[in-house]
Amino acid sequence: MLETRELRYFVAVAEELHFSRAAERLGIAQPPLSRAIQQLERRLDVALLERNRRGVTLTGAGQVLLDEARAILDATAAAARRTRRAAAGTNRLTLATKAGANHKLLRKLLDTHAAEPDAAEIEVLLCGMGEQARMLRDGRADVALMQRPFDALAGFDTEELLTEQQVAILPAGHPLAARTSLTMADISNVPDLPVARWPRQDGSYEPGPGPEIHDQSQLAQLIALGRTMAVLCASSRSWLWNAHAAAPLTDAPHVTTVLAWPPHSRSRAVAALVRTATQLQQEPTKTRNAQP
Amino acid sequence: MLETRELRYFVAVAEELHFSRAAERLGIAQPPLSRAIQQLERRLDVALLERNRRGVTLTGAGQVLLDEARAILDATAAAARRTRRAAAGTNRLTLATKAGANHKLLRKLLDTHAAEPDAAEIEVLLCGMGEQARMLRDGRADVALMQRPFDALAGFDTEELLTEQQVAILPAGHPLAARTSLTMADISNVPDLPVARWPRQDGSYEPGPGPEIHDQSQLAQLIALGRTMAVLCASSRSWLWNAHAAAPLTDAPHVTTVLAWPPHSRSRAVAALVRTATQLQQEPTKTRNAQP
DNA sequence: CGCTGTCATACCCGGCCGGTATCACCGCGG
DNA sequence: CCGCGGTGATACCGGCCGGGTATGACAGCG
16 A cells, blocks of 8 residues: 555655655655655556656656645645544634635625524635635635636536626726627737736746736736736626726626535535525525626 | 555544454554554544443544545555556556446447547446446546436546436336336336335445345346336436336436546546547437437 | 453564665766 | 766665554443
């Protein structure tokens, strides 16, 4: 059976592609690390690394193990955290959500849930773009609000909460802001107003003229200054400034906000919250496409 | 960081609720096991087990860790198996499917995939009821055909392939077999023909008059003998005997056959098969609700 | 009040994990 | 051609820890 320590060592080497640096990162000396990796390869009877002159490369099998090991190490950290939190307060939940998104929906979910008998106390954890997945995976959160198709939902159970149109957020003074509706064609390649660029899953940005966005307050500022525009779900209207204008995008894909949680979670508290959310979803008229 | 060994030990104790039996199962003596669990509890600073007079019970935190640990151990076994298989043949896939279901769909999927350039060689692994999930989780399979809502799809990525009606499979001579369509009400509580009972996720059976079914051949035999009937998806017609009859159930929920795979799988071969499956799904006229 | 069955404690031993020192090898530059 | 720096592998050693045996503490029970 693979030991956690071996996986940790292997991930370090596979990421650094350098034994000495990996050893330093792990806080051990290089020879024991070499030996540990050799033992791992012997026990699996698989070549994981190609030792060339000048450096190390991953074999195909090594790449597979790297993916698997990362997931296992995340799950292990998650197990420890969840166990500790279960011991601390049995009726507490941590909900991760994008900072600044879905004010109303979140408010409604929390209010409705709090009204239930024996409702778990819910701690809200605000995190940056797409960080919710990591929070769920490593056990810092029990449940998260995420958005399809933006967030990576692979590996989680989900409950759909709200589907809404996307809108373009523009500087109030811009000519396009006068329009009552827009299309993707209208907003692409506007010379003086490039579309803002969000980070991808890995944190990198695709090339383009627009500014690189890290969080919502920065985006709001840049739009207000007339430097960029952004495409967001309709409920983002709730945090608009006076200097902002919003126009629906008729042909942009709809965005679905979902409640997500780790699939093997059998927690009573998560189940209760999901049940609450399901009921919310069945009477969506009050929140769907709500206008400010 | 939690070690695999500790998790293995804890799972054994949590399942047996008995140190000596758990130690025997693990192939070690009882005292080291006691010590290991104590160390685990000390390092987590959490009480996992309640040692009463006469036996052991799990605390809430212990229950949480049990769930997490089982998932981690499965993932660890999966990692080893997948790594070994990646090393053995880089362009091979194992597909798990229910024995006897979806002949045509599977055949079409395999044929279409084999026609692709650089197609991975696909090994088909037939397994019993709901075993596919375990096969995927512990790395014996890379991809599986499963059915919603019967199979537990939590934690997997899926691609829908085929949605079909359910049909009642009856002994050919039975009066109900003459009907061209049936409802759930028609077949529930038929005195001389109780509905067969399938195992649940945990392998147990819910109580009822019908026989307990383990596999499809046994079911076929029992139906042919006039001892039971069963409700299955329409494509099951393809394996019917002369002694069988099938009638569509107008009000039974539809069954969707999906291709499922572990969410973090970044394998080229899985991606290619999924792409093939997506294309199948886009031209569904030939297979959807296919009648024999 | 022993007897039984439970888990915990005490103690010992061997293996392995990690450290230091060193080697083998390669590329490179004088 | 020959050191030199830098790579990972090897050799060896010491301490810790995981595992074993023997035994204890304690509760239930006849």
